[in-house]
Amino acid sequence: MLVGRVQAFRKHTLFRVYNGRVSxxxxxxxxxxxxxxxANLYTLRRTGELVGRGFDVVLIDPAEHLHYSGMExxxxxxxxxxGENRIDIRCLVERGGGRFVRGRVAEVLYRERALVLEDGLIVPYDAVSFCVGSGTPARDGAIPVKPIANLERVRETLLAPVPDAPRVLVVGGGAAGCEVAANVVGLLRGGKMTLVEAEPDLLPTSPRAARRVMLERLRGPGVEVVLGQNANLQPGAAVLRDGTKIEADLVLAATGVSPPGLFRRSRLATGDDGALWVNRHLQSPNDxxxxxxxxxxxxxxxRLPQFGVFAVRQGPVLYHNLQAVLWDEPLRPYKPQNHYLYVLDxxxxxxxAIYGPLTWRGRLALRIKHxxxxRFVKEFS
Ligand SMILES: Cc1cc2nc3c(=O)[nH]c(=O)nc-3n(C[C@H](O)[C@H](O)[C@H](O)COP(=O)(O)OP(=O)(O)OC[C@H]3O[C@@H](n4cnc5c(N)ncnc54)[C@H](O)[C@@H]3O)c2cc1C
Structure with missing residues (x-):
């Protein structure tokens, strides 16, 4: 049925999206x-070059700004x-002569080379780069830490004038959960925070020294870390495997991320969790x-580690390959880095700072991160 809609809407859509260029x-x-x-920022910043080389460029995103995760x-x-960490993606594409379409891709009709948006709009493509991120499932009133912009809401909630000091529960003690928890501590104003992690240690995939530092940081007045317990979320509370109930005014879910369902829905090849399967050229085997x-x-x-540093390194490869495939030129392979630096605030x-097996804590580490x-955000302003 959707295929029929593509034929019916193609002309109409070209008019809506490419108004002025139909003829x-x-x-x-x-x-x-x-x-x-x-991963699409590199290409977005070069929209003008693409337009100059004879391509139409269209960005589809429900938001006009990307929140740069490193600073959130x-x-x-x-x-x-x-606002300091917001990149105006609409401005990047429009400044180069491309189009911004506010919307969310719901399905890919890859045989027709068309994207179906949630509102029914259809955008034809000759080449497309998907960089739609991942989300943390939100259940029972918990606020997921992804999309990352949710953290601004968390700050507003914690600083709102309320009679009682807040009780915060963070579920998940990986890098995201720990970094969020460490930054909530200063907003507690006499309240309480509990962090629950299912594994016996925080930061389970990081070096032992990093886990020790994080545990030290999160042990203090009003803060409790519960390890080796699965938290079963309920509205305003979590029940642990041993039956303990932790009540909270604010529950933050940092239980890992998963890709959107759109690739499975579109019958594109995917990994086990529904992420778009791509080859060494970051290209789908279907189209x-x-x-x-x-x-x-x-x-x-x-799955590669879900860090922005991987996405950023993919940017130049995507930029090259989007053009090369349309010019019938050789594609460039992407080679993931073996080690990467990440600094938790x-x-x-x-x-x-964590780099492979090395760990370092200090003021200088944070200054370097900032x-x-x-500098990264400024590149896109
Ligand atoms: C608390 C926290 C802290 C982090 N800190 C760091 C860090 O310091 N360093 C680091 O390297 N990584 C960090 N990360 C990881 C980092 O956020 C992700 O790896 C990174 O955002 C992934 O980038 P992405 O380009 O895949 O997606 P995103 O940056 O999430 O961008 C996805 C974009 O796609 C849009 N979109 C979503 N769905 C659709 C759709 N259906 N159609 C069209 N558009 C859509 C969104 O609006 C958004 O603009 C952190 C993560 C968390 C949760």
């Missing part, structure tokens, strides 16, 4: 950017201003014109 002949090939996530916990704690990067893809079928003026992050 151009021959048609300019369209490069679509589905989601303005970290700083926005939560107040060390960065709200040579489909590429993808960031949290939403399974690289050669397997501990919310007390120090950072915890410097790198601010």
């Amino acid at each position: 151009e002949s021959p048609r300019r090939p369209t490069i679509a950017l589905a989601g303005g996530g970290h 916990t700083g926005v939560l704690s107040g060390s960065h201003e709200p 040579a014109g489909i590429f993808g990067g960031g949290d939403a893809v399974a690289f050669r079928g397997a 501990l919310g007390d003026g120090t950072g915890l 410097h790198i992050d601010k």
